[in-house]
Amino acid sequence: MNAQGPGQVKLENHLRQHLSLDDRRKMERSFEAISPFEFKNELIRLASEKSKQGAATLLNAGRGNPNWIAATPREMFFMLGNFALEESKRVWSAGHLAGKPSKQGIAERMHIFLNNHETDETSKWLRSFVEYGNSRGFPPDDWVFELVDGIIGDNYPEPDRMLTYTEKVVHDFLIREICQNQFPSSNFELFAVEGATAAMCYLFNTLLENHLLNRGDKIAIAVPIFPPYVEIPELHKYNFHVINLYASGIDNRGEHTWQYPKEELDKLKDPSVKALFLVNPSNPPSVAMSPQCIDEIAQIIHQHNRELIIISDDVYATFVDEYCSLLAKLPRNTIGVYSLSKYFGVTGWRLGVIAIHPDHVLNDKLGDLPDQIQEELANRYRSLTQHPEKLSVMERLVADSREVALNHTAGLSTPQQIQMAMFTWFALTEDGQRYKQQTRDICRHRMALLYEGLGLPQPNLAYCADYYTEFDLEVWAKHHYGDAFFEFLAAHYEPVDILFRLAEQSAIVLLNGGGFAGPKWSIRVSLANLNDEAYSDIGKYLHQALESYVAAWRGQESPNGLPSS
Incomplete structure (x- = not known):
């Protein structure tokens, strides 16, 4: 095995099953340590080799890029x-x-x-x-x-935050589609940015630069979650003390609901927890936080942790019926992030927005900073205004996005903003609502095809977006064959074994749920980026892979998947 760049390990031409059991497991563990989006590159390479043999069509369900456009x-x-x-x-x-x-x-x-x-x-x-x-x-x-x-x-984009009337159109969209027409006391301020990716980078940077979060602070992350939300806080620049809130709720059959039990949310009662980061609906479970969970968080903030900062990434909001963001329930504590990429099929346009209410707890926290830090920040922003101490957190966010000195060139390009206004306005029309139902129907139909191919009942989850599905091998194994079967799996395989197996044998690429801080034995399937019939095939081949484990357990095959002698 040779190193192929930072954090990557590449398999040579021999297939994984030619390695000894110990070597194979060591190799697989090396992939568990890197980002699933980097890991997928090796799976794509293996799947491509299988596809080139003419025995299978490469099916990459590892990315969330939709195959529809508005x-x-x-x-x-x-x-x-x-x-x-x-x-x-x-x-x-x-x-x-x-x-x-x-x-x-x-x-x-x-x-x-x-x-x-x-x-x-x-x-x-x-x-x-x-x-x-x-x-x-x-x-x-x-x-x-x-x-x-x-x-x-x-x-140049002017105003630097967002074009005047474009902001109002996008605001109308957010209030209706993200906040369920729950109007705060005044409008949110919006900052048009280069997708949710830029939003995350800008927010982390401004919170740190303004001492609203400091290196080593305790933050909470609702998991499973999009990996950068896990990876960024671990960077040396931030080195946050991370507390995970696990979506570990289960129903009376022992199946995941992907909701947050009270004991998990109670971690937010600790006032030393400065911030909560979440993707809602979640990625990869693709389930929105229930109203009960949102009410519980609101109660915790009001009674125990009034200055908690919440960053809520609502990119999958439109795929859930009657979705309502924490931005609507807790506008004083929440920073909203929305990307148009998935709903409108515009990942290449890089269209996103940050929403902050003028009466935000962060603006109060700026005024409460010690005099020494106030002076430091006044020097940072002095080139912008004669009264830098009066700059709001949104104004600082815009300036920081261009390292302050280039504030006059801040803002998303104006053609992109005009396209954003057209997308969001269209979504408000009757035809736009029909388009929304089409996108939901596409995802739900593909979910049904996947589980039909698997030979399993389709999950019937409340508040589900169906944009992804997270399939937990541990739950499946114990539910269908008991604890002894899962003990056999854990003893002979690594959690990513099934991903290699699908790539090598069926040219299918999926991602490891553990890379999203989800259950270790789970896998993520994107339901957005392949044609409908592909999900029947993925379900069928996933079923075959699962059955190969059962056969090995029953002694019909050796643990590496080869026929026993």
């Missing part, structure tokens, strides 16, 4: 682009050169443009989008000019 908002975007170019050329046209669009009278010119294209269905959608802004009281020329100048992208 088409209508994209059509609107491209039509708006054509109008914007006409506007630029109207101002100045010299060969390949055009001018900057002009605001005066632009709303009327847009009206004429749409009338000239009224036979095009897209023009009706674009007209409705513009009229939505008018109905919200946006000055017509200002509103249309923001769209046109934004899509042309000829200016």
Whole structure:
């Protein structure tokens, strides 16, 4: 085995089963220590080798990138682009050169443009989008000019946090789809960012730079969770003392509910726990926190830990019926993170937003910092304002995203923001609601096909998004064959054995649930990124792999999966 870059181990051409039992388990344990997204690269290589033999089609269900897109908002975007170019050329046209669009009278010119294209269905959608802004009281020329100048992208994003009217449209979406129309006392402030990935990086950095969290502080993470939320706090820069809140709830059949028992949530009563990080609905269980859990957290905050900071990543919210974020229940404590990537099929656009209420506990905490730290922070932000001590946490977040000195170039690119406004507005329409139901139906149908292929009843989980499923081999083994069978598995195999087995024998790539801080023997299947029929095949081949363990236990095969002599 040769090292292949940081944290990676690569198998040579011989297959895993040619190794001795001890060597094989040692090799497998080396993969358990790295990120599942790095581990998947080795599984893809093995699955590709199997696929090249012509015996199987590579099926990579290890990524959450959906295989659908929202088409209508994209059509609107491209039509708006054509109008914007006409506007630029109207101002100045010299060969390949055009001018900057002009605001005066632009709303009327847009009206004429749409009338000239009224036979095009897209023009009706674009007209409705513009009229939505008018109905919200946006000055017509200002509103249309923001769209046109934004899509042309000829200016730095201004304001630096988010375009004025675009922010209001996206806010409408968040209130309806993420907060179930529960309005706080005033609007959230939004910061358009390069997806949830950038949001996480910016938030961790600003919390640390402003001493709202300090190196070594105690934080809680609701697990299982997207691995970066586990990996970032362990970096030397942060070195947080991490307390895991396990979604260890089980039903009366011993099956996972992926909810948080009271004894887990009670860990938040400790006021030395400064922050809670969660993905809700969760990744990979794909289950939203129940209203009972949310109420319990609210009670704990009000009675025991009033300054707790919550960062809630709600990327899968639209896949759950009647979803309501902690952002709505606890706006004073929660920072909301939302990415458009999964719902609208825009992972390549990098569209995300951070939401913070103006009356946030963090703004109070800034004012309570010791004088020495206040002076340090005043020096950090002095180039921005004559009164740096008055900067809110959101203003600091924006500035920190560009290392303060480049604050004037902060903000997500303006064409991306215009596309974001179109996606979120579309979601508010009747057709957008039908689109939402389509995306849910796709995931639920694939879940049914997967478990039909497995020969197992489909989980019937409350508050489930069905975007992923997390299958726990330990629960399956004990439920169907008893403790003795699982003891045999644990004695002869590593938890990732089944992933190698599926990649080598069936060209299927799944991820290890342990890499998400989930149950050690669980595996994650993405239900979003492959065609429907693939999930029947994955279920069938997963069933065969499980049966091979049963056969080995019964003495029909040796533990490495080869026929016994």
